[in-house]
Amino acid sequence: EIVLTQSPGTLSLSPGERATLSCRASQSVSSSYLAWYQQKPGQAPRLLIYGASSRATGIPDRFTGSGSGTDFTLTISRLEPEDFAVYYCQQYGSSLLTFGGGTKVEIK
Amino acid sequence: QLQLQESGPGLVKPSETLSLTCTVSGGSISSNSYYWGWIRQPPGKGLEWIGTIYYSGSPYYNPSLKSRVTISVDTSTNQFSLKLSSVTAADTAVYYCARLNWGSAPYFDHWGQGTLVTVSS
Numbered sequence: 001e002i003v004l005t006q007s008p009g010t011l012s013l014s015p016g017e018r019a020t021l022s023c024r025a026s027q028s029v030s031s032s033y034l035a036w037y038q039q040k041p042g043q044a045p046r047l048l049i050y051g052a053s054s055r056a057t058g059i060p061d062r063f064t065g066s067g068s069g070t071d072f073t074l075t076i077s078r079l080e081p082e083d084f085a086v087y088y089c090q091q092y093g094s095s096l097l098t099f100g101g102g103t104k105v106e107i108k
Numbered sequence: 109q110l111q112l113q114e115s116g117p118g119l120v121k122p123s124e125t126l127s128l129t130c131t132v133s134g135g136s137i138s139s140n141s142y143y144w145g146w147i148r149q150p151p152g153k154g155l156e157w158i159g160t161i162y163y164s165g166s167p168y169y170n171p172s173l174k175s176r177v178t179i180s181v182d183t184s185t186n187q188f189s190l191k192l193s194s195v196t197a198a199d200t201a202v203y204y205c206a207r208l209n210w211g212s213a214p215y216f217d218h219w220g221q222g223t224l225v226t227v228s229s
Contacts, residue, residue: 001171035215037155044204044219045155051213088155092214095168097145099155 002027002093004100012108019076021103023089028069033092036065036074039102040085048087049074079105110135112205112220120199120227126192130205130220137186138163143208144188145216146179148201156201160208161188195227 003026013019023034031052037045047056049065052072062077076083084107089100116128130144137144145160159179161167167179178191192199202224206216 032213035213037216039155044206044222045216046219047215047217050209050215050217054213056215056217090155090157090215096170097157097160097214099147099157102154 001096002029002091002098004089004091004098006087006089006100006103008103009101010104010106012106013079014108015079015081017079019074019079019083019105021074021076021087021105023067023072023074023100025070025072025091027093029072029091029093031068034065034067034072035090036063037088037090038083038085039088045088076105110207110218112207112218114203114205114220114223116223116225118224118226120195120225121229122196122227123194126190126195126199126225126227128190128203128205128223128225130188130190132186132188132207137181137188138183141209141211143210143214144181145206145208146190147204147206147216148199149204149222150198150201158190158192158203197227199225200227201225 005024007022034052036049039045053065064075086102086104111133120126146158159169161179176193181188202222204222205220207218209217
C-alpha cells in the first residue's frame with residue numbers, strides 16, 4: 001500500500017502570497033494517478049487537479065500541480081481569501097486508493 | 109447536473125452494522141468509465157478511502173477495512189450501498205459517497221454532501 005505524506009501540516013500565509021504544498025509517496029506513483037482536492041469546513045472535498053497537473057473544470061489557473069515519481073507539488077500562485085482551506089493529495093495504485101494526511105493553509 | 113446523496117441512520121450502536129445508501133441523480137450509475145466509492149472522515153481528521161465499485165464488477169476495498177466492508181450496486185434504483193459491520197467508536201465519521209472518474213485517470217469528481225454517523229450506545 002502506497003503511503004502519501006503531505007507537508008507541511010499547516011502553512012500560515014497572507015493573501016497574495018505563494019503557497020507550495022508537498023505530497024511525497026512511499027513508492028513511485030504514475031503521474032496520471034495523482035490528484036489534489038480542496039476542502040473547506042463543513043463541505044465535501046472538491047477536485048482541483050488530476051493526472052498530477054491537469055486542472056479540473058472551473059479551477060482557476062493560480063492552482064498548478066506538478067511532479068512525478070514520488071514527489072508532487074501543488075502551488076497556489078497568489079492566495080485569494082477563498083483559498084484558505086485544507087488540501088489533500090490522493091493516489092491510485094494496484095486497485096487501491098489512498099489520501100495524504102492533508103495540509104491546512106491558514107491566514108497568517 | 110450529477111448529484112449524489114447519502115442516506116441512512118445517523119446513530120449506530122457498537123458491534124452493530126452501519127448501513128448507508130447513496131442515490132445518484134442526473135446521470136446513470138451504469139455509465140462507462142465511472143466507478144462509485146465511499147470515503148469517510150473522522151471528526152477533525154483526514155480522508156480515508158473505504159472502497160470502490162463498478163456497476164458490473166467486483167468491489168475494491170481498503171485493506172484495513174476489508175474484513176468488515178461490503179459495497180454493492182443496484183442499477184434498477186441508481187443507488188449504491190455501504191455496509192460496515194462490527195462498528196466501534198473509531199468508525200464515527202462523516203461518510204461521503206463519490207463518483208470515481210476513470211476516463212484517463214482515477215479521481216473523485218463528484219461528491220455527496222456527506223452524512224455524519226456516530227457510533228454510540
